Amino acid sequence: MKKLLSALLLLIASNILFAQRNTVLIIADDVSSDYFGFYEDHVDTVAVPNIRKLLVKGVRFNNLMSNPVCSSTRTTILTGRYSFRTGVGGIVGGSGGSNQIDTAEISIPKLLKVYNANIAKADIGKWHLKQPAPAYNLMSPQALGYDWFEGPFIGQLPSYTNWTKYTNGAASTITTYATTENVNNAVAWVKTVNANKPFFLWLAFNAPHEPLHLPPPGLHTYTSLSGTMANINAQPKEYFKAMIQAMDHEIGRLMDSLQVMNKLDSTDFIFIGDNGNTPRTAQIADTSRAKGTVYQYGVHVPMIIAGPSVVNPNRVSNALVNTTDIFATIVENFGYTNWQTQIPTNKPVDSKSMMPIIHNTSDSIRPWSFCEIFKLTTDSADGKAMRNKDYKLIKFDYGAEEFYNLSTDPLETSNLLSGSMSATDISNYYYLCNQMTSLVGAGSFCKAGVGVTDTKYVVYSIYPNPTTGVVYIQDDVKANSSIHICNADGKILISKKAIAASVQTIDVAILPTGVYLLQYTNANNTPIAATFQKK
Numbered sequence: 181m182k183k184l185l186s187a188l189l190l191l192i193a194s195n196i197l198f199a200q201r202n203t204v205l206i207i208a209d210d211v212s213s214d215y216f217g218f219y220e221d222h223v224d225t226v227a228v229p230n231i232r233k234l235l236v237k238g239v240r241f242n243n244l245m246s247n248p249v250c251s252s253t254r255t256t257i258l259t260g261r262y263s264f265r266t267g268v269g270g271i272v273g274g275s276g277g278s279n280q281i282d283t284a285e286i287s288i289p290k291l292l293k294v295y296n297a298n299i300a301k302a303d304i305g306k307w308h309l310k311q312p313a314p315a316y317n318l319m320s321p322q323a324l325g326y327d328w329f330e331g332p333f334i335g336q337l338p339s340y341t342n343w344t345k346y347t348n349g350a351a352s353t354i355t356t357y358a359t360t361e362n363v364n365n366a367v368a369w370v371k372t373v374n375a376n377k378p379f380f381l382w383l384a385f386n387a388p389h390e391p392l393h394l395p396p397p398g399l400h401t402y403t404s405l406s407g408t409m410a411n412i413n414a415q416p417k418e419y420f421k422a423m424i425q426a427m428d429h430e431i432g433r434l435m436d437s438l439q440v441m442n443k444l445d446s447t448d449f450i451f452i453g454d455n456g457n458t459p460r461t462a463q464i465a466d467t468s469r470a471k472g473t474v475y476q477y478g479v480h481v482p483m484i485i486a487g488p489s490v491v492n493p494n495r496v497s498n499a500l501v502n503t504t505d506i507f508a509t510i511v512e513n514f515g516y517t518n519w520q521t522q523i524p525t526n527k528p529v530d531s532k533s534m535m536p537i538i539h540n541t542s543d544s545i546r547p548w549s550f551c552e553i554f555k556l557t558t559d560s561a562d563g564k565a566m567r568n569k570d571y572k573l574i575k576f577d578y579g580a581e582e583f584y585n586l587s588t589d590p591l592e593t594s595n596l597l598s599g600s601m602s603a604t605d606i607s608n609y610y611y612l613c614n615q616m617t618s619l620v621g622a623g624s625f626c627k628a629g630v631g632v633t634d635t636k637y638v639v640y641s642i643y644p645n646p647t648t649g650v651v652y653i654q655d656d657v658k659a660n661s662s663i664h665i666c667n668a669d670g671k672i673l674i675s676k677k678a679i680a681a682s683v684q685t686i687d688v689a690i691l692p693t694g695v696y697l698l699q700y701t702n703a704n705n706t707p708i709a710a711t712f713q714k715k
Contacts, residue, residue, distance in 0.1 A: 201489055202447040203510055204381045204434075205257075208427060209250060209306065209389035210471060211453040213482040214463045215424060221480075221590070223463035226421040227401065230432035231484070234449055238486025239495045239537060245549040245567065246455050246503045248471060248478040250335060251278055251308050252553065253454045253503050254384070258309070258324065259285045260507025260531030262550060264620060269554035269562075273311050274335055276555030281309040281320070286523060288510050289325030292380060295516035300373045302328040305362045305384035307346075308335045318349040326382075330365045332358075337386050340393055357396050359387045359423075363430040367437040375442075378514065383434075388423035390458065392416055395426035420461040448487030448513060450506060455481060464591070472553065474565035474574055475592055479551045489513055491540040499537055500549045500569065508533040548615055558644075564625075566616045571608040573616065575625050579643040579654035583609055597630065606630060622646050622713045642698060646713035649689040656703040657684050666697040688714055 217225030218235060220242075247253040247263060255261075255268040258281070263269045266285060270278035289301040303326045310317040312333040321329035330347045337343045340358040344351055354361055366383050373379045394407035402422040405411060412419050431451075438444040456478040459467035469475040483501070486493065508531035511519050523529050530550075536542035552564040554577065563576035570587040584592045585605065596605050613626035623645035643652045657663065657678040665674035665688060676686055678700065688696070691714045698710050 200378045200446060201487075201513055202379045202381070202443060203513055204383060204447055204449050205506070205510065206431060206449060206451045207254070207305075207382075207384040208424070208451070208453045208482075209384070209386055210455060210458055210461075211388055211424065211481070212456045212463070212477060213453070213480060214457075215421065216482055219482060224417065224421070226424045226428075228424065228428040230428045230435060231451060233432075233435070234451055234484045234486035236494045238449070238484050238490050238493050239497050241483040241485070241501055242496060242498050243500050243549070244452065244481055244483040244503065245501070245551050246453070246479050246481045247551050248455050248473055248553045248561075249274070250306075250389075250454045254309060255281050256502070256504045257506045258287050260288075260504050260529040261285070261527070262504060262530050262619075263552050263554070264564075265528070265530070268309070269552065270556070271335060272308055276557045276559060278555060280311065280317075281324070283320050283323035285324065286527060286529070287324045288382075288507055289327075289380065291325075291511050291516060291519050291522060292514060293325055294522055295511070295514065295519070296378075298377055299514060300377050300379040301326050302366075302369045302379070303331070303382040303384070304329075304366045304369065305331040305382075306335070306386050307331060307333045307384075312344075312346065315349075318346055322348070328369055330369070331362065331384070332386065336389060337391070339391065340386070340395075357399075357426075359385055359395070359427050359430050360399075362386075363434050366434055370438065370441065370443065380510065380514070385427055387427040388420050388461075390460070392419040392423070392460075394419060395422055399426035399429045401425065416460050417463075420457075446488060448485065448489045450483070450485050450510070452483045452503070452506070453481035454503075455479065469592070473561050474551055474553060474563050476572070476586070476590065479565070485509075485534065485538055490538055495540070497537050497543065499534075499544050500546055500567070501534060501537075502530075502532075502546070502549045502551070504529075504531045505534050505545065507531040509535060509538070513538075548612065550616070550619060564616065564620070566612050566619075568608065568612060571605075571612060573609065573612040573625070575613075575616065577643060579652065581625075581627060583612075597627070601630070624710055642710055642712050646715045647688065648715050649687065651686045651688050651698065651712060653684040653686070653698070653700065655684075655700075655708070658701045658703050658705065661701045663698070663700040665691070666699060667694070670697075 213219040214223040215226050216222055249271045251272040252263045252268050255266050267279035268281055270276050272278050272280050292299045303321050310320040333346055341355055343354055345354045362385055392412050394405050400422040456471045459470045462470035464477050469477050471478055512533045512535050532545045548566050548568045550566045554562045565574045572584045572586050574582040583596045609630055616625040659680050661678050663676045663678055664672045666672050695711055695713050701707050
């Protein structure tokens with residue numbers, strides 16, 4: 181009898197835990213945590229009463245790491261995979277360019293369809309993972325598993341009151357305020373979902389992404405703003421706050437509509453920013469470290485997960501989490517706990533479920549978090565970053581490395597690699613560089629001789645790695661010494677005399693695809709050896 185009772189209680193608990201849930205993912209465009217007064221690092225604040233309602237029902241995450249730009253972050257969420265795996269490393273159609281998402285990727289809606297074909301799935305709002313041309317790209321949301329798509333394809337609207345919307349491939353010109361139209365479309369779609377069906381709604385606002393403007397009356401309280409271009413240029417941050425407030429107003433209207441439809445109490449919300457603020461709206465002195473960079477201001481964004489699935493709500497989590505982790509979290513929140521069986525071995529997923537944090541059974545899901553940016557036309561901002569609880573390592577693609585203690589230097593003003601380091605510093609450096617090397621699986625992210633008093637001549641960098649034709653050494657190589665390229669057997673394949681320059685160039689185009697060893701002596705008479713990959 182006791183065994184029967186225990187089994188019954190376990191079944192009841194399981195049914196409660198995985199009861200029918202709806203999930204709404206809300207993405208705010210280009211907004212850091214520093215405009216939200218409920219974050220300890222906020223610099224300014226804007227009244228967002230509806231977003232604040234999520235706090236008492238949820239978990240606020242202090243350490244979410246995104247990618248620095250929208251297309252790549254959205255791809256990490258949709259696929260649960262880092263950008264170096266998907267190829268979407270920058271802004272689709274934007275500055276520098278980026279590969280577009282491959283519709284063969286395993287996505288959240290594809291997995292939900294496998295798990296339960298009864299789950300309704302819609303993407304409302306900004307897509308920005310494919311260009312609208314050629315025309316067959318317009319059906320890429322459906323190819324990635326959505327039943328319904330309605331919104332703009334491009335990243336930045338030309339105007340919030342005159343823009344092109346695509347509804348399942350069909351274009352129309354919209355003059356309704358974009359933030360309002362997004363919620364109108366979301367509410368209309370949810371109304372079509374049968375009361376017995378759970379639903380997943382990806383709601384991606386363009387707001388508060390530029391162009392900065394004055395939202396319609398009634399959506400904000402910034403009534404003293406004139407809306408002229410001169411006034412916008414004089415007070416960009418005030419218009420930015422008005423746009424955030426308009427978004428919050430419409431989020432409240434969505435919540436009210438779900439309440440009327442008796443669906444609010446069965447709906448979990450995930451609210452995030454996709455990357456940091458632009459230089460124009462950034463709240464830091466050095467605005468070159470804003471959106472588009474792997475510095476903290478470019479990748480530290482807000483996230484709240486709220487709703488009936490949250491155990492002991494009104495909590496704050498300091499766990500390290502990544503936008504890739506939203507993938508597994510959404511899928512498992514619908515009850516699909518063995519989704520890994522659907523993942524091909526050649527398409528590994530990096531996502532770690534946040535359900536242990538949501539269910540308050542653990543305060544950690546990963547020991548480190550990772551982000552990156554790379555473009556079709558590379559520039560000096562391209563690079564990768566990895567952090568653990570206290571430290572962060574940045575490796576730029578042109579070769580430079582920076583290393584910070586975030587616990588004492590959250591604004592990343594003191595590069596520890598510029599001077600001597602403590603044993604704790606050194607230990608954390610090698611932990612992160614080895615983890616990054618293991619993750620990316622190409623070359624080495626560890627410098628030689630880290631921790632000695634004078635690191636000037638023992639810091640080396642190889643760029644690009646992998647390479648297709650040319651390798652650059654960013655180091656003080658000993659003048660007239662030999663630079664050797666060797667194969668796995670140690671045979672010297674290419675040898676070159678170093679020149680008196682801080683950057684050495686070696687043409688390796690003649691080498692077949694493979695991994696090679698580069699050897700040289702630096703100006704401090706230290707022998708250096710490092711591997712690189714030739715594609």
